[in-house]
Amino acid sequence: MDYSLLFIQFLNGLQLGVLLFLLASGLTLTFGIMDFVNLAHGSFYMVGAFICASLTFWTGSFLWGVLLAIPLVALVGLATELIVVRHLYRRDHLDHVLATFGLILVFDTLVQMIWGAAGISVPLPQWLDGQVTLPGEIVFPTFRLMIIGGGLLIAAGLYYLVNHTRLGMLIRAGASNRTMVGALGIDIKTLFTGVFALGAALAGIAGMLISPITEASIGMGNEIIITAFVVIIIGGIGSMKGAFVAALLIGLIDTMGRSFLDDIFKLAMSTEAAETAAPAVSAMLIYILMAIVLAVRPQGLFPPKVR
Amino acid sequence: MHIWKPISAAVACASLLLSSSLASAADSVKVGFVTTLTTPAAVIGNDMKDAVDLAMEHIGGKMAGKPVDLIMEDDGFKPEIGKQKADKLVKQDNVDFVAGFIWSHVLLASRKSVLDAGKFLISANAGPSPIAGKLCHENFFSTSWQNDQTPMAMGEVLNQKGVKSIYIMAPNYAAGKNMVAGVERTFKGKVLGKDFTKWGKDAQLDFSAELAKAKASGAEGIFVFYPGKAGGAFIKQYTQAGLEGKVPLYTVFTVDAIALPKLQKGGLEGVLGTENTQQWSPDLDNAANKKFVGDFKAKHGRYPSFYAAQAYDSIMLIKSAVEAVKGDTSNMDGMRSAMKSANYESVRGKYTYGNNHMPIQNFYLRKVVKDADGNWTTKITKTVYTNHQDVYASECKM
Numbered sequence: 253m254d255y256s257l258l259f260i261q262f263l264n265g266l267q268l269g270v271l272l273f274l275l276a277s278g279l280t281l282t283f284g285i286m287d288f289v290n291l292a293h294g295s296f297y298m299v300g301a302f303i304c305a306s307l308t309f310w311t312g313s314f315l316w317g318v319l320l321a322i323p324l325v326a327l328v329g330l331a332t333e334l335i336v337v338r339h340l341y342r343r344d345h346l347d348h349v350l351a352t353f354g355l356i357l358v359f360d361t362l363v364q365m366i367w368g369a370a371g372i373s374v375p376l377p378q379w380l381d382g383q384v385t386l387p388g389e390i391v392f393p394t395f396r397l398m399i400i401g402g403g404l405l406i407a408a409g410l411y412y413l414v415n416h417t418r419l420g421m422l423i424r425a426g427a428s429n430r431t432m433v434g435a436l437g438i439d440i441k442t443l444f445t446g447v448f449a450l451g452a453a454l455a456g457i458a459g460m461l462i463s464p465i466t467e468a469s470i471g472m473g474n475e476i477i478i479t480a481f482v483v484i485i486i487g488g489i490g491s492m493k494g495a496f497v498a499a500l501l502i503g504l505i506d507t508m509g510r511s512f513l514d515d516i517f518k519l520a521m522s523t524e525a526a527e528t529a530a531p532a533v534s535a536m537l538i539y540i541l542m543a544i545v546l547a548v549r550p551q552g553l554f555p556p557k558v559r
Numbered sequence: 560m561h562i563w564k565p566i567s568a569a570v571a572c573a574s575l576l577l578s579s580s581l582a583s584a585a586d587s588v589k590v591g592f593v594t595t596l597t598t599p600a601a602v603i604g605n606d607m608k609d610a611v612d613l614a615m616e617h618i619g620g621k622m623a624g625k626p627v628d629l630i631m632e633d634d635g636f637k638p639e640i641g642k643q644k645a646d647k648l649v650k651q652d653n654v655d656f657v658a659g660f661i662w663s664h665v666l667l668a669s670r671k672s673v674l675d676a677g678k679f680l681i682s683a684n685a686g687p688s689p690i691a692g693k694l695c696h697e698n699f700f701s702t703s704w705q706n707d708q709t710p711m712a713m714g715e716v717l718n719q720k721g722v723k724s725i726y727i728m729a730p731n732y733a734a735g736k737n738m739v740a741g742v743e744r745t746f747k748g749k750v751l752g753k754d755f756t757k758w759g760k761d762a763q764l765d766f767s768a769e770l771a772k773a774k775a776s777g778a779e780g781i782f783v784f785y786p787g788k789a790g791g792a793f794i795k796q797y798t799q800a801g802l803e804g805k806v807p808l809y810t811v812f813t814v815d816a817i818a819l820p821k822l823q824k825g826g827l828e829g830v831l832g833t834e835n836t837q838q839w840s841p842d843l844d845n846a847a848n849k850k851f852v853g854d855f856k857a858k859h860g861r862y863p864s865f866y867a868a869q870a871y872d873s874i875m876l877i878k879s880a881v882e883a884v885k886g887d888t889s890n891m892d893g894m895r896s897a898m899k900s901a902n903y904e905s906v907r908g909k910y911t912y913g914n915n916h917m918p919i920q921n922f923y924l925r926k927v928v929k930d931a932d933g934n935w936t937t938k939i940t941k942t943v944y945t946n947h948q949d950v951y952a953s954e955c956k957m
Contacts, residue, residue, distance in 0.1 A: 254775055256775075257771060257772070257775040260771045260775075261768055261771055264767040264768050264771060265768075267767065268765065268767070369597075369599065369601040369602055369605065370599075370602045370821065371599055371602070371788055371791075371821070372821075372824075373791055373795065373821045373822065373824060373825035373827075374825065375824075375825045375826045375827075376799075381798070381799060382799075382801065383799075383800070383801040391801055393767075393796075393799040393800055393801070395799060396767065396799075462765070464795070465765060465792070465795065465796060465799070466764040466765060466788075466792040466795075467788060467791055467792055467795075467821070469599045469788055470598070470599050471598060471599060471760075474760075474761075475760070475761040475762070478761070507767070507768045510754070510756075510768040510769065511768045511769075511771070511772055514753075514754075527753060527755070531731045531754070531755040531756065531757065532731075535757050
């Protein structure tokens, strides 16, 4: 076994996991606290990428693009909550799904009208575009390392926010019993709006961070939102800690599957069969994990304490 | 009484529809064109549409003096929708030709609808192996290539360059498999690793794990096939991973006039100098191509892609058939034999058709360069194959 390759793939998995966490944390907040199923959460991921792309070209710097785009995506989230989502909390989940599916179509079309169908390739500054050499002659793209660092920093910030601030206390209380929080005189409506905007901003950041690796393109959020749902189901709906652990787990499993499954299969079957089976099975791995978790612990790995 | 009113209205409408379609069938040539006009892949479909519109302008909207009724349809990048649209074109619109098709899986799903209805099917891009071999049909023609041919030319190039080992990556679908089979058929060195990545609506676009494997394999080169937006994403990550200059990149259908402007805007200099194989290039020196590329650039301010060139050719091929029968589109045999002779000014230059109605044509090696205006484009550096026929022709009983 080549240990340096193993380590690189570990970093790659970590990077994917961190991105998934940014997306899933907002999803688990809205789902857990407001009991609101938001299929359009991926749209904020896409909108973040596009706004950041435009601002990057406008300011000439990717970092400024990201810094300016974050409040803008939060605003888009805020507006979405005030105009559409607010009126849906009392409805059942099917209505949520229907309405937010409509939102996906609206966002996709809006983006196409504003930015066109082609998608935008976001340039990185020189110092981020290269590679760094880690101990043990391991060469790794600088930007991916920055995603890991930035993502972990945001995760730490969220941990502090949720566990050590008054706002976090309300968020946790809301996840456990939102009726009681309302009954105690907390303005639950404003809390919901704030949390929704926060979730949108987090998803937006994930989109901004992936856009220099792939590109800002229409429907990019719809592709990854399924995985984000898998993350919150495995982690336990409403749990920040669960989202974090599950996101890293899925990032690592997906990357390791893509990396080593064909070699493992080749031990047991012919090369040709392994080449056919490995891509199919590695695409299924995270769903297999979800099925196992659902069978053994239907409430997820770290469910919020009282529900 | 009440019940008769809507029924009679419906009958009246239906007969009106019927008579109008009969009337237009008599005095116009109807061409259906199926491509991808939504989803991010729409960028390819729009390029083809622009080329078809340009072709219509060049022929003055007429074939053999008859007006051409062009019906564009969107397959949404999905085989089942492509089939629905093909059904609609042959049954409802009663078109004479169904052309287009970017994707191999969409073409394979749609072919039966068109061919069973007794209409001509013209592929302007997709060339899956079954259609060239066992499923070949007298009413099918291609203005592109069979999927395996372009990567076969690349395999030959690798041999000529003395490359001893490569790592292969391609999307996991019909064309991806064909592309890999193609390069493996001609490449004489070792294939040190192979990855088929997830494709379709939720295609994998982050290749971190695969690139790390490719690098660790110690291969002398990387061969990839990533059409559409995946191509741009791959090139970026290839550069970011620091493989540029260390492990050369050889591509088919990945670095094209659709990806290049975006890569240039993103400042990805790493793609300059990379090489790919293709049956066409904007700098091919013939009168038809100069007119096509010149007018396309003047109209849209960008280079046409090979998709556009093939779409343009498909309209010209249809025109040659309609003119050979003097506009009598009921004369299927006449149109078929006219198309078989490929007697029109193709933008790729003269080519012929094999028994399976796949082009027998040249393949070139193209290098990514800056043109006189500083725009990134491709330039032919040499001819790899002269009059090359696909390998599945022998499986076709025709």
